[in-house]
Amino acid sequence: MPKILRNLLFLTVFIPFHGNSQLGFSHELGVFVGGVAFQSDFGVRHDFETNKGNTGFAVGIVHYLNFAYRAECNCYSPDSYFNDHFKLRSELSFNSTKLEHFGEYAEKNTIYGQQLKAMKGEAKVTDIGMQLEYYPWSIRQFTAARNGAWAPFVGLGAHFSFFQNNTYSELGPLGTPATTFPDYLPDGYSSEGGNTFSVVSSIGTRYKLTELSDLFVELRWQYYFSDWVDGLRKNPDLYKENKANDWNLWFNFGYIYYLD
Secondary structure (H helix, E strand, C coil), X not given: CCHHXXXXXXXXXXXXXXXXXXXXXXXXXXXXXXXXXXXXXXXXXXXXXXXXHCEEEEEXXXXXXXXXXXXXXXXXXXXXXXXXXXXXXXXXXXXXXXXXXXXXXXXXXXXXXXXXXXXXXXXXXXXXXXXXXXXXXXHHHHHHCCCCCEEEEEEXXXXXXXXXXXXXXXXXXXXXCCCCCHHHCCCCECCCCEEEEEEEEEEEEEEEEECCEEEEEEEEEEEECCCCCCCECCCCCXXXXXXXXXXXXXXXXXXXXXXX
């Protein structure tokens, strides 16, 4: 694990866990798995085959700072709207998606169609960051509720994303007119990887499994501040349809345990 990633993990997970325990906030720890639909320069925008084909998997660990409950006295925090309706979530996650061109242009029986069909890629992204989650129903009431209760939420936050990509052609090395679709010449492809910031927004719900554990499901949208996450980038000055950066949709299932 790169040194910067270890440092960010320490800052976003361990410091909130240890430092805020002195302030009396309680903590929750969880894991999740899910699927990712990656929206990028591979394929055709709004095409069903592209959306179905360019999908991958996601895994992650999460830490929640619960403001409604105080750890040192095993009691509720002073009553306030913020304490009873917000939680702070820290996360370390990974997603991977194999990418290829789908749609009418890749299906054409021409040299350009063959070039698109032969172009492949894989985006592997490690995320670390935080988001603030809002629960419209009372967190206190959900904590005290019987098993089977629901707690819907929405969230908004920011991540720092480390990405690796592997862009190649089954026709041979990229970079020549014989193997590479003209729109990506001379430098519209990359396998170098990099890092970028991203914004995340989610909607979901918790389900009370036991007194000290919940299940959760969420749909999340993530927008990267880079168009290189997938390894492809047409010149936006020439191709106006390529103004959008890469983004994806997550659908996650998770388990959360209340530590104190």
